[in-house]
Amino acid sequence: MGKMITIIRAALLALCLPTPVISEPADDLVTTFATCTGRFSALMEHQWLMGDARADATQRQRARMETLLFSIMPQDRARQTLARRIEAKFALSPLLTRASFNRDKRDAARATNRMEVQIASCNALLLG
Numbered sequence: 572m573g574k575m576i577t578i579i580r581a582a583l584l585a586l587c588l589p590t591p592v593i594s595e596p597a598d599d600l601v602t603t604f605a606t607c608t609g610r611f612s613a614l615m616e617h618q619w620l621m622g623d624a625r626a627d628a629t630q631r632q633r634a635r636m637e638t639l640l641f642s643i644m645p646q647d648r649a650r651q652t653l654a655r656r657i658e659a660k661f662a663l664s665p666l667l668t669r670a671s672f673n674r675d676k677r678d679a680a681r682a683t684n685r686m687e688v689q690i691a692s693c694n695a696l697l698l699g
Contacts (some may be wrong), residue, residue: 608637609657613664613667614690617664
């Protein structure tokens with residue numbers, strides 16, 4: 572029950588906060604989608620390692636985000652886009668580690684909340 576409340580709070584917070592996704596020009600949607608694809612990749616891999624049953628759902632979210640990314644990505648930005656995906660993946664990984672393995676419960680909670688906000692902002696881009 573406690574996790575569900577945290578997820579709901581994070582989702583509500585994500586809706587209330589101004590996010591770069593909303594304020595970026597259309598040209599930067601490639602960067603936004605690449606960032607979200609990288610975040611979903613990091614989360615999915617972490618869930619696999621932790622034996623989390625939600626990994627399959629995250630994999631589907633990542634596939635949907637990847638479809639969005641590939642539908643708007645200019646071919647001449649393929650290398651930059653891949654680099655952004657990798658950067659975003661490696662940026663989220665320490666938060667996931669802190670959230671799962673930190674002995675400092677407050678810091679673990681802060682890492683969890685930050686990660687949930689980042690994932691929620693990406694989920695907001697997906698319909699359904």
